[in-house]
Amino acid sequence: MERFRGYIAGLGTASGTRLVVGHWPESPFGPFTDVMVENRFGSRLLLAPSEPVARYVSSTYSFDAVDVVPVSACLADGRLSVDGGPLRLSARLGAVTLLGRLLQAVPAPLAVHPLWLQAVNPLAGLIVRGVRTAGTTGDRLEFYGVRSIRRLSSAQCSWNGRDLGPLAPVNPPVRFGFSSVPSRPQILAVTTTITARNAVQSKGIRAWKTAFTRMPSPSGPIPVRPGSTQAPNG
Numbered sequence: 001m002e003r004f005r006g007y008i009a010g011l012g013t014a015s016g017t018r019l020v021v022g023h024w025p026e027s028p029f030g031p032f033t034d035v036m037v038e039n040r041f042g043s044r045l046l047l048a049p050s051e052p053v054a055r056y057v058s059s060t061y062s063f064d065a066v067d068v069v070p071v072s073a074c075l076a077d078g079r080l081s082v083d084g085g086p087l088r089l090s091a092r093l094g095a096v097t098l099l100g101r102l103l104q105a106v107p108a109p110l111a112v113h114p115l116w117l118q119a120v121n122p123l124a125g126l127i128v129r130g131v132r133t134a135g136t137t138g139d140r141l142e143f144y145g146v147r148s149i150r151r152l153s154s155a156q157c158s159w160n161g162r163d164l165g166p167l168a169p170v171n172p173p174v175r176f177g178f179s180s181v182p183s184r185p186q187i188l189a190v191t192t193t194i195t196a197r198n199a200v201q202s203k204g205i206r207a208w209k210t211a212f213t214r215m216p217s218p219s220g221p222i223p224v225r226p227g228s229t230q231a232p233n234g
Helices: 051-060 098-104 114-127 197-211
Strands: 002-013 018-026 032-038 044-048 065-068 071-076 079-084 087-096 134-137 140-159 186-196
Touching: 002 140, 018 071, 018 079, 018 087, 032 051, 032 071, 032 079, 044 051, 051 065, 087 098, 098 140, 114 134, 114 140
Parallel strands: 044 065
Antiparallel strands: 002 018, 002 186, 018 032, 032 044, 071 079, 079 087, 087 140, 134 140, 140 186
16 A cells, blocks of 8 residues: 655646646655646646656556656745746645635545545545546556645746646546546645555455555647657647
8 A cells, every 4th residue: 555645736728738746745755746748639748757656657547658857846835836857837826725625624534544535436526527536547546535625826837948828727637547637727735545456355444444543730649759758738
């Protein structure tokens, strides 16, 4: 069982490029930030800061290409800044959402517990379209325990120096895994739990209780070569 504690920011741009930033101060790989990018044609690229992170994330989610590049991020003073290969992002955080305030009222041990997340999963997609709190990717089970949600009020984003345009909804939903992010640009404080499906099947419910005390063209998308950094760009 592996746990990642940090933040997930999801946003769209006027160019059609959509970004999902994972900023993880605590993880099995130590602190790191990765970025999942999907352009308006549906090409998906992962920017990962190291080979081990690239292998792990790309074995859990689906991409058309993976680039290992330096990725740094800073979340402070109401702003999220990301610098990764060709990507430059600066997003200003807004207020906590109503749903975020409700989630803050849920006791922390319960909010991140897989049994709870599995139970509320049917409601999640009804409350926020395209979002799920539990699901399967390959041979792994994933659980997203969201503790708070803040809006993103504005963002400046560029790719290889090209402005991607102002902040926009994440529409259509991104397709990296079984769950998207909210359509409205937001940043979520989250604990992600990932485990092998066969481990759960072999150990059962008691084990759970014990464990938790690329560049587009007018004609369409161009395949992106791993390592090229010619990423999906609106």
